Amino acid sequence: MSDVVQSVPTGSPLAPDNVQDLVRQIKQLGKRAGFADVRISDVDLSAVEARYHAWIEAGYHGEMAYMESHGSKRYRPDELVPGTVRVISVRMDYLPKATEPSWRETEKSHAADTAVISIYARGRDYHKVLRQRLQQLADQIAALVGPYSYRVFTDSAPVMEVALAEKAGLGWRGKHSLLLTREAGSLFFLGEILVDIPLPVDPPTSEHCGQCTKCMDVCPTQAIVAPYQVDARRCISYLTIELHGSIPIEFREAIGNRVYGCDDCQLYCPWNKFAQAAEVDDFDVRYGLDRSRMVHLFSWDEETFLRKMEGSAIRRIGHERWLRNLAVGIGNALALVKENEVLKQELIAALQTRIDHPSDIVREHVQWALSRA
Secondary structure, X not given: OOOOEEOOOOOOOOOHHHHHHHHHHHHHHHHHOOOOEEEEEOOOOHHHHHHHXXXXXXXXXXXXXXXXOOXXXXXXXXXXXXXXXXXEEEEEEOEOOOOOOOHHHHHOOOOOOEOXXXXXXXXXXXXXXXXXXXXXXXXXHHHHXXXXXXXXXXXXXXXXXXXXXXXXXXXXXXXOOOEEEOOOEOOEEEEEEEEOOOOOOXXXXXXXXXXOOHHHHHXXXXXXXXXXXXXXXXXXXXXXXXXXXXOOHXXXXXXXXXXXXXXXXXHOOHHHHHOOEOOOOOOOOOOOOOOOEHHHHHOOOHHHHHHHOOOOHHHHHHHHHHHHHHHHHHHHHHHHOOOOHXXXXXXXXXXHOOOOOOOHHHHHHHHHHHOOO
């Protein structure tokens, strides 16, 4: 699904002596809108076409059919939005403001019965946050240049965000396939404004992963099958968010207590010691999702889930998959706390409340979890 669309007659060409000043103003406005960095690229992604097709042909996208739709529009922005000649790419950091310096070690040591939710999803839905601020920036650009054509995106529609951001010099693609920067690691969101204004482009940056393979080595399911290549079908983020049916049994134990996404490849990346706190408060933790016990979250009925997850990216997986993921997490906790009879019985009792759930998927995962006791 695409984001906000505006199409108005293109204004007069910019005088050459005004272009650099315009770029400076756009970047300043982007910073004021909450973006940590703003860069500009052209639309030529021919260098990544072969890699994209090889990834699709290998089936690494799993059930994400949208990854192979739209044909060449995915790597040809000027076909997606005719008239596009430049892409303004932005970075927005999402580490919550209250995050302590030792956050990486804390994130690596959650108790067995605590739900681990990816850091990016603990606050407000980033789609809404970035879309609103990108629209604000697009409107401010119009105030500078007059009418122009543009389209705003954030993790939506067939846009190769990382490739565009890398081309614009926002960072380099890490071996885990995420964008990395020396200044802020990889804990940030990306967004784009496709425009018909022939702005000067920024140079790409150099790559700084070297011989490091920590992200590959630490992946619980070995989803990073080669440098820069992720088999989504093995990735915990895919399994807990994108996969609609049953989680393959061979991956359930490795999922541990990760009930929505997985940050491991980022937690162990040396560059994330430089991760920056968000400039906005939208990504502050809601409902204690950084420390909630799984039995508590498992007790939510659908109405409670929908109400509490209003405005959260988590809401889109629905209550059924929420319970599915939690059942797996509770089952894995059961296997680890067998010596703690009180906690063991609490976990079993929680699972038994859903043993007759109307969903086949929920019942299946609950039964698997009980077998771990």
